[in-house]
Amino acid sequence: MKPAFSVIFLTTLIGAGQGLFLAYYSAEWLVMLNMLQPAGSDYTTLAASISFLLLVAGLLASFFHLGHPERAWRAAAMWRTSWLSREVIALPAAMATVFAYAVIRYFGLDLQVLTLGRIPVSLSTLVGFMAMLAIIALFVCTAMIYASLKFLRQWHSPLTVLNFFLMGMASGFTLATVLAVATSAGPFGYFSAMAVFLTLAALMSRLFSLSRNLNLRSPSTLQSAIGVHHPTIRQMAQGAMGGSFNTRAFMHTYGAGVVRLGRRFFLISGFVLPLLLLFFSEADSLLVCAAALLLQFLGLLAERWYFFIEAEHPQNVYYQMIS
Amino acid sequence: MTQLALVIDLNTCVGCHACVTSCKEWNTSGDAGPMVDRNPYGAEPTGTFFNRVQTFEVGEFPDTQTIHFPKSCLHCEDPPCVPVCPTGASYKRPEDGIVLVDYDKCIGCEYCSWACPYGAREIDEQQKVMKKCTLCVDRLYDESLPEAERKPVCVLSCPTSARIYGDIHDPESDASRAINAAGGYQLMPEWGTQPANHYLPRRKVSIAVHEEDLQRVDNPLRKEDRGQRAPTTRTTLDDSTSW
Numbered sequence: 269m270k271p272a273f274s275v276i277f278l279t280t281l282i283g284a285g286q287g288l289f290l291a292y293y294s295a296e297w298l299v300m301l302n303m304l305q306p307a308g309s310d311y312t313t314l315a316a317s318i319s320f321l322l323l324v325a326g327l328l329a330s331f332f333h334l335g336h337p338e339r340a341w342r343a344a345a346m347w348r349t350s351w352l353s354r355e356v357i358a359l360p361a362a363m364a365t366v367f368a369y370a371v372i373r374y375f376g377l378d379l380q381v382l383t384l385g386r387i388p389v390s391l392s393t394l395v396g397f398m399a400m401l402a403i404i405a406l407f408v409c410t411a412m413i414y415a416s417l418k419f420l421r422q423w424h425s426p427l428t429v430l431n432f433f434l435m436g437m438a439s440g441f442t443l444a445t446v447l448a449v450a451t452s453a454g455p456f457g458y459f460s461a462m463a464v465f466l467t468l469a470a471l472m473s474r475l476f477s478l479s480r481n482l483n484l485r486s487p488s489t490l491q492s493a494i495g496v497h498h499p500t501i502r503q504m505a506q507g508a509m510g511g512s513f514n515t516r517a518f519m520h521t522y523g524a525g526v527v528r529l530g531r532r533f534f535l536i537s538g539f540v541l542p543l544l545l546l547f548f549s550e551a552d553s554l555l556v557c558a559a560a561l562l563l564q565f566l567g568l569l570a571e572r573w574y575f576f577i578e579a580e581h582p583q584n585v586y587y588q589m590i591s
Numbered sequence: 592m593t594q595l596a597l598v599i600d601l602n603t604c605v606g607c608h609a610c611v612t613s614c615k616e617w618n619t620s621g622d623a624g625p626m627v628d629r630n631p632y633g634a635e636p637t638g639t640f641f642n643r644v645q646t647f648e649v650g651e652f653p654d655t656q657t658i659h660f661p662k663s664c665l666h667c668e669d670p671p672c673v674p675v676c677p678t679g680a681s682y683k684r685p686e687d688g689i690v691l692v693d694y695d696k697c698i699g700c701e702y703c704s705w706a707c708p709y710g711a712r713e714i715d716e717q718q719k720v721m722k723k724c725t726l727c728v729d730r731l732y733d734e735s736l737p738e739a740e741r742k743p744v745c746v747l748s749c750p751t752s753a754r755i756y757g758d759i760h761d762p763e764s765d766a767s768r769a770i771n772a773a774g775g776y777q778l779m780p781e782w783g784t785q786p787a788n789h790y791l792p793r794r795k796v797s798i799a800v801h802e803e804d805l806q807r808v809d810n811p812l813r814k815e816d817r818g819q820r821a822p823t824t825r826t827t828l829d830d831s832t833s834w
């Protein structure tokens with residue numbers, strides 16, 4: 269498939285935003301459960317705001333993908349059948365709850381609403397819980413848009429969902445690490461350890477899907493495409509001289525060298541280098557953590573680019589040669 | 592239930608593109624607005640088409656066959672392009688099985704084109720909405736047209752009658768008869784989309800022509816040997832007409 273750049277930015281930006289919120293929200297629970305030292309100052313407002321901004325940025329990027337962005341509201345209609353429609357609902361839901369969470373924290377509207385056993389649960393924790401549900405739903409919806417297309421064999425796998433989740437979480441925790449270092453607040457140790465763990469997990473899962481896709485063959489051949497069962501079929505004409513939507517939207521034009529380079533780059537920059545940098549980072553090494561974040565984000569952009577390159581659309585068998 | 596469809600006979604299609612041009616003409620002039628044409632007279636003409644004819648060469652020289660292959664939306668009975676559409680702009684009509692796009696609802700997200708394994712959908716670069724073959728739904732029920740013309744325009748324009756239109760759920764329709772008689776098949780059956788459009792395969796055609804077919808030996812009207820016949824007493828047909 270041809271990489272759709274607005275979609276590449278959409279999925280990576282919201283992934284990082286979702287991961288960031290879950291990083292801080294999970295830390296909040298760990299503090300409540302006395303498994304983590306409470307941090308000195310309240311850092312969650314900032315984190316939730318950044319998470320919100322990333323979700324907004326992703327939404328804006330997605331508009332560039334549409335021919336008619338002014339009709340985008342219509343896309344919520346078919347949630348019963350379409351994962352894209354479900355994403356269109358989950359994204360604003362996540363945005364609204366994360367925003368509400370940030371507002372409650374900022375204005376100190378935090379009342380205690382209930383107690384779970386002996387743990388007091390405040391309003392923000394409750395809203396945060398809804399945000400968490402929306403964010404997890406959003407991860408699933410975003411990935412299922414691709415994973416549900418059974419003709420795109422490289423995407424049609426539970427690994428797609430796992431990859432989207434792990435990569436979003438990894439970049440979110442890396443961002444959380446940077447924020448913790450920059451504000452000198454927040455559980456740096458927890459964030460960096462989780463960032464290392466999630467990046468490693470994402471790397472494993474991505475390598476697994478890379479090797480799965482290596483030997484994947486589409487069941488569609490020119491023979492089944494036109495229904496002629498001769499082993500030798502040569503296309504003489506595509507029915508269009510100057511190309512068509514079919515030749516522009518479903519094929520990438522990158523050479524094998526660029527594709528190989530892209531794959532190496534995303535594996536090294538998206539996973540290996542951030543792993544090393546985060547592993548050796550300290551609570552005061554802002555530069556190292558920021559470098560890890562930057563490299564990882566660039567690497568994940570390249571990963572999403574490669575995700576499109578990797579997918580082979582069956583319609584391409586009808587377009588083997590222009591003449 | 593009705594499922595309107597085309598049956599395309601690859602055995603007779605000569606690749607003249609009459610269906611392509613008549614399709615473009617009919618649909619670009621319709622209510623739905625023009626179908627974009629970029630560079631129509633330049634070196635790299637491109638634009639929106641609902642139907643295209645591709646050409647394939649099968650076999651190895653000198654034993655080759657040229658196959659002209661018209662390609663358009665197949666109006667699948669289980670269309671994967673429909674459930675993925677987030678707006679409901681893509682839908683399959685329950686009454687006749689035609690798969691359509693509502694251009695006023697489509698947001699141009701291209702998701703349906705990703706879901707169609709045949710590449711039958713195209714974004715119109717000008718209107719920024721998804722377009723595809725409508726089976727000339729604006730002709731089929733138009734009572735201002737003579738009944739014989741209430742068919743897809745490609746069917747009417749095909750000079751070799753390679754395109755047959757009809758209800759494939761009605762075993763008595765021309766389309767069903769053609770499918771049954773000539774072994775009609777579906778494209779990429781491996782995906783389970785059950786395309787409604789069928790294709791008729793290439794088949795060997797041979798006609799045995801016998802001398803008697805050209806020259807009837809027992810022609811009752813033969814006049815070559817008139818005059819040498821035995822005289823009859825009754826008036827014959829020959830006598831009362833002016834042969």
Ligand code: SF4
Nearest residue numbers: 664665667670672707
């Ligand atoms: S051919 Fe493609 S566009 Fe047409 S109904 Fe089937 S899946 Fe949908």
Ligand code: SF4
Nearest residue numbers: 676697698700701703
């Ligand atoms: S491009 Fe239009 S018809 Fe296709 S899925 Fe998007 S909204 Fe639906």
